[in-house]
Amino acid sequence: MSANIQKSKGGPDRHPVAPWMFLAPYLLYAAVFFAYPLLYAAWLSFHQTDGPTSVFVGFQGEYDNFMFIFTDPRFYKALLNTTIYAIASICIQLPIALGLAMLLNNSNSRMKGAFRLMIFSPNLVGQIFVGVMFAVIFTPFDGLFNKGLQTLIGWGIDKQWLQDPNLLLPGLIIISLWMYVGYNMIYFLAGLQSVDKQLLEAAQIDGANGWQTFLHITLPQIKPIAIFVVIMSTIGSYQLFDLPWALMKGQGFGPGDSALTIVGYLYDWGFRNGEHGAASAIGWILAAIIFVISILQLKLTRAYEVD
Amino acid sequence: MRNIYPFGKAPFVILIIAIISGIVFCGMRINELRKAKERPDLIMAFQAEIHEELYREAVKKFVEDKNNYIVDEKTGELRPPRIILQRVQKEVLMDWLQAAMQTGYDVPDLVELLEGTIGYFTRGRIENVGFVDLTEKLRAEELLDEKNIVTSRYSLWSSRGHIFAIPHDVHPAGLCYRVDLIKKLGIDVSQLKTWDDFVRVGQQVTGEWEETDKALGIEKGSKRYMIDFADDSTISLQILFTQRGCDFFDEQGNVAFNRPEMAELIAWFVHQTRGKNLISFPAGDGQNFYQAMNSGRQLFFLTPDWRSKQFSFDNPKQQGNLALMPMPVWSDKDGKILPHTYLSGPWGGSGLAITKHCKNQDLAWKFAKFLYTDATNEEFAYRFQKTNILPPIKRAWTAKELQEPSNFYMTMQDDNGNLLRDAEGNMTAEKLSIGKFYSSLADKSNGVAPRYVTAYTSQAETQFLNVYYAARAFYEKHEGEKDVDERMMALIKEGLAEKAAYIEKLIRHNYFLSAEKEENAAAAAKTEPAAAAKTEPSAETNGSTAETTDAAVSAADASGVY
Numbered sequence: 096m097s098a099n100i101q102k103s104k105g106g107p108d109r110h111p112v113a114p115w116m117f118l119a120p121y122l123l124y125a126a127v128f129f130a131y132p133l134l135y136a137a138w139l140s141f142h143q144t145d146g147p148t149s150v151f152v153g154f155q156g157e158y159d160n161f162m163f164i165f166t167d168p169r170f171y172k173a174l175l176n177t178t179i180y181a182i183a184s185i186c187i188q189l190p191i192a193l194g195l196a197m198l199l200n201n202s203n204s205r206m207k208g209a210f211r212l213m214i215f216s217p218n219l220v221g222q223i224f225v226g227v228m229f230a231v232i233f234t235p236f237d238g239l240f241n242k243g244l245q246t247l248i249g250w251g252i253d254k255q256w257l258q259d260p261n262l263l264l265p266g267l268i269i270i271s272l273w274m275y276v277g278y279n280m281i282y283f284l285a286g287l288q289s290v291d292k293q294l295l296e297a298a299q300i301d302g303a304n305g306w307q308t309f310l311h312i313t314l315p316q317i318k319p320i321a322i323f324v325v326i327m328s329t330i331g332s333y334q335l336f337d338l339p340w341a342l343m344k345g346q347g348f349g350p351g352d353s354a355l356t357i358v359g360y361l362y363d364w365g366f367r368n369g370e371h372g373a374a375s376a377i378g379w380i381l382a383a384i385i386f387v388i389s390i391l392q393l394k395l396t397r398a399y400e401v402d
Numbered sequence: 403m404r405n406i407y408p409f410g411k412a413p414f415v416i417l418i419i420a421i422i423s424g425i426v427f428c429g430m431r432i433n434e435l436r437k438a439k440e441r442p443d444l445i446m447a448f449q450a451e452i453h454e455e456l457y458r459e460a461v462k463k464f465v466e467d468k469n470n471y472i473v474d475e476k477t478g479e480l481r482p483p484r485i486i487l488q489r490v491q492k493e494v495l496m497d498w499l500q501a502a503m504q505t506g507y508d509v510p511d512l513v514e515l516l517e518g519t520i521g522y523f524t525r526g527r528i529e530n531v532g533f534v535d536l537t538e539k540l541r542a543e544e545l546l547d548e549k550n551i552v553t554s555r556y557s558l559w560s561s562r563g564h565i566f567a568i569p570h571d572v573h574p575a576g577l578c579y580r581v582d583l584i585k586k587l588g589i590d591v592s593q594l595k596t597w598d599d600f601v602r603v604g605q606q607v608t609g610e611w612e613e614t615d616k617a618l619g620i621e622k623g624s625k626r627y628m629i630d631f632a633d634d635s636t637i638s639l640q641i642l643f644t645q646r647g648c649d650f651f652d653e654q655g656n657v658a659f660n661r662p663e664m665a666e667l668i669a670w671f672v673h674q675t676r677g678k679n680l681i682s683f684p685a686g687d688g689q690n691f692y693q694a695m696n697s698g699r700q701l702f703f704l705t706p707d708w709r710s711k712q713f714s715f716d717n718p719k720q721q722g723n724l725a726l727m728p729m730p731v732w733s734d735k736d737g738k739i740l741p742h743t744y745l746s747g748p749w750g751g752s753g754l755a756i757t758k759h760c761k762n763q764d765l766a767w768k769f770a771k772f773l774y775t776d777a778t779n780e781e782f783a784y785r786f787q788k789t790n791i792l793p794p795i796k797r798a799w800t801a802k803e804l805q806e807p808s809n810f811y812m813t814m815q816d817d818n819g820n821l822l823r824d825a826e827g828n829m830t831a832e833k834l835s836i837g838k839f840y841s842s843l844a845d846k847s848n849g850v851a852p853r854y855v856t857a858y859t860s861q862a863e864t865q866f867l868n869v870y871y872a873a874r875a876f877y878e879k880h881e882g883e884k885d886v887d888e889r890m891m892a893l894i895k896e897g898l899a900e901k902a903a904y905i906e907k908l909i910r911h912n913y914f915l916s917a918e919k920e921e922n923a924a925a926a927a928k929t930e931p932a933a934a935a936k937t938e939p940s941a942e943t944n945g946s947t948a949e950t951t952d953a954a955v956s957a958a959d960a961s962g963v964y
C-alpha cells in the first residue's frame with residue numbers, strides 16, 4: 096500500500112514541498128500571532144517602554160519588572176484570589192457538572208434534550224453580559240436578588256453584596272458555577288456516552304452496586320475526558336478577567352482588591368499604568384504558573400500511564 | 403480534475419477561497435491607502451455625544467470663514483480646510499489613542515480627552531509626551547490669566563509644569579434636591595452652611611418615611627437618606643477631598659494623599675456611609691438612580707453642571723421641583739471655615755489636545771481656539787443651553803442666556819443665601835439661573851478646587867479606596883466599642899502611609915521618570931550657584947493669581963519632580 100502511494104502521480108516523492116505548502120498558512124499564522132508575540136513579550140519583560148521607545152532594564156534594582164512583581168503585595172493578592180477561584184471551580188463545579196451529566200445520561204426522559212440545553216445555555220452568554228446582568232441583579236433596593244430576599248424573609252433590601260470583600264469572591268464563584276457547569280457537563284456527558292455498556296452490564300451481573308460501578312468502571316473510562324476538563328478549567332480559571340471587570344463596572348476589582356485576578360493585575364499594569372514590560376513579565380509568570388500546575392495535574396492523575 | 407490540480411477537490415476549493423480572500427484583502431488595503439492619501443486636513447476625535455451636534459455646527463462655521471482658508475498643496479490656491487469629526491465610545495477612544503500613539507499610525511490630529519486619561523500619555527519623559535505642549539501658546543493668548551479663564555482647570559491637563567490640553571469646562575459640583583420633599587420635612591436649606599450642619603440635619607431626617615404620599619412618590623416604611631454618596635468609587639470622596647483642599651498628588655506630581663486632612667476625611671466619610679448614624683446610601687446609576695430620586699430615598703445629590711442637564715433629560719417629571727444649592731463647606735468644631743478649602747469640588751472634565759503627529763499644527767491650534775476659547779458669547783450661550791456646561795472662559799459667563807432663569811431648576815434661597823418665604827411665611831422656591839449659580843461657584847480664587855492628574859492617578863484611586871474599605875470594614879465590626887474612632891484613625895493613617903509608599907515605589911520603578919528626575923537634579927545643581935548669584939534678594943510679587951499660575955508652571959518646570 097505504501098509503495099503504491101509513493102509511486103502514485105501526486106505522492107510525496109513527486110511533490111516534497113506539498114505538505115509544507117498545506118501547512119504554510121497555519122505555520123505563518125502561528126508564527127505571526129503566537130510565536131512572535133510570545134518571544135516579543137519575553138524580550139519586553141526585561142524592558143520598560145515609553146510610547147515607541149524602550150530601554151533594557153534587565154535586573155536593575157527598582158526598575159526590574161520581575162523583582163517589582165515578586166515583591167508586590169497586589170500580585171500575591173491576585174494569585175491567592177485566582178487560586179481560590181480555580182480550586183473552587185475544580186472542587187465544586189466539576190463534581191456538579193459530572194453529577195448532572197450522570198443524571199441526564201441515566202434519564203430516559205423525553206425532556207433530556209431540553210434540560211441539556213437549559214443547563215448549557217448560560218454558557219452561550221459571554222462573561223461581560225453575565226457580569227453586567229449580575230451587577231444589576233445584586234443592586235441594593237431595586238435589584239432582583241435583594242427584592243426577592245426582602246419578599247421572602249423580610250431582610251436584605253439594602254444589602255450591598257458587591258461591596259462586601261468577604262462576599263465578592265464567593266459571588267464570583269457562584270456566578271461562574273451558573274455559567275460553566277453546563278459547559279463541563281457536555282464534556283462529561285460525551286464521556287459517559289462512550290463508556291462501554293458491556294462492562295457496565297458485566298459489573299451489574301457480578302453484583303457491583305452503583306457506587307462501585309461508578310468508581311471502578313465509569314470513572315476510569317471517562318478519565319481522559321475528566322483530566323481534559325480539569326486542565327481546561329484550571330487554565331480558564333487562571334485567565335479570569337472579564338467577569339469581575341464587568342461585575343465591578345470597570346471600576347477596579349472590588350473592595351480591597353477582593354476580586355483582583357492575575358489577568359486583572361496584568362491589565363492594570365499594561366493598560367492603566369501603561370507599563371507593557373511589566374505586563375509582559377506578568378504574562379510570562381502566568382504562563383509558567385499554568386504550565387507547572389498542568390504538569391502537576393498530569394503527574395498526579397497519571398494521565399500518561401497506559402492501562 | 404487531477405490534471406488541473408493534483409491534490410483533489412477539497413484542497414482546490416480551499417486554494418480558490420484563499421486566492422479570492424487574498425484579492426479582496428489586497429483590494430481593501432489599496433482602497434484604504436488611497437483614502438489615506440486623501441486624508442482631511444484635520445481629524446478630531448471625541449467621545450461626548452452631546453458635543454457632536456455643537457461641534458458639527460462649529461466646524462461648518464470655521465471652514466466657511468475665509469480667514470481660515472489654507473493653501474492647497476497641489477493647486478497652490480486657497481481653499482477651505484477639510485475637517486472630519488469622529489465620535490468614538492470612551493473606552494474605544496482610549497484604546498485607539500494608545501495604540502495609535504504607540505505605532506504612529508492613524509493618529510488623530512486633535513483629541514478631546516476625558517478627565518484622568520492624560521496620565522497614561524505623560525508617564526514617560528516630558529519630551530516624549532505625544533501631545534503638543536500648549537503652555538506658551540496659551541500664555542501668548544493671555545489664557546493663563548485668572549481674569550480670563552478658570553486656571554485651576556489646567557491642573558487636569560498638565561504634567562511637570564507643561565499644559566497639554568485646553569480645558570473645556572469647569573464642572574463645579576453643587577447639591578440638587580427635590581423642593582417638595584424638603585418642604586415636607588421642613589429642612590431649612592439656608593442653615594446647611596457647613597458639612598457639620600449638614601450631618602446634624604442628616605442624622606435627624608435619615609430613617610423611614612412615616613406615611614405614604616402618592617403625589618410625592620413616597621411609601622410608608624421606605625428608607626430615607628440625607629444624601630447619595632457613591633462608596634464603590636472615588637467619585638464622591640474626590641469631590642469632597644478636593645473641596646477640602648486635598649488631592650492624590652500635588653502640583654508637582656508628588657504623592658500627596660498621606661496627610662492628616664485626608665485621614666480625617668476618610669473617617670468622616672465612613673461615619674456618613676456606615677453605622678447607626680449614617681446619613682448616606684449610594685443611589686446607583688441609570689434607572690436605579692432616578693427611582694431613588696423619585697421615591698425620595700435620597701434627598702440631596704452631588705450635581706455638577708453637566709449632571710443638571712442629564713437630570714432634565716432623563717427625569718422631566720421633576721421639572722420645577724428640583725433645586726440647586728452650593729455644597730456645604732468644611733469647618734472646624736467652632737463652625738469656622740477651614741483654611742485652604744474651596745466652595746466646590748469638580749466632577750469630570752474634558753480637554754482638547756493636539757497630537758504631535760498632526761501635520762497642520764497651526765491650523766489645529768486655530769481650530770482648537772475657535773472651538774474652545776475664541777467662540778463668540780452667542781456660541782457659548784448656545785452650547786450652554788444645549789448642555790448646561792459652564793465654559794472656563796469667564797467672558798462667556800456674561801452672556802444673557804447664562805443669566806436667565808431656568809425653566810427646570812429652582813432655588814429656595816435668595817442671593818444672600820437666606821431662605822425664601824411666601825407672604826404667609828411658608829418656605830417657597832423661585833426659578834434659578836443655573837448659569838449664574840455655577841459661575842458664582844467658579845468665579846472666586848477659592849471657587850473650584852484643582853485636581854492634579856499623573857500617570858499614577860488611577861492606581862492612587864485604587865489604593866486610596868482600599869484604605870477607605872479597610873476603615874469601613876473596621877468600623878462595621880467595632881462600632882460602639884471603646885476608642886473605636888481613635889483606633890480607626892490609626893488604621894487609616896497607617897493605611898495611607900503604606901499606600902502612599904506603594905505609589906512612590908511605583909513611580910520610582912518608572913525608569914524614564916527617574917532618569918529625567920536625576921538629569922534635572924544634576925542640571926539644577928550645576929546652574930544653582932550661578933542663579934543664586936544673579937537673584938536679587940528683594941524680589942517681590944504682587945500675589946496675583948495669574949502670576950501664581952505662571953510661577954507654578956516655572957517652578958514645576960525647574961524642579962523636575964513628579
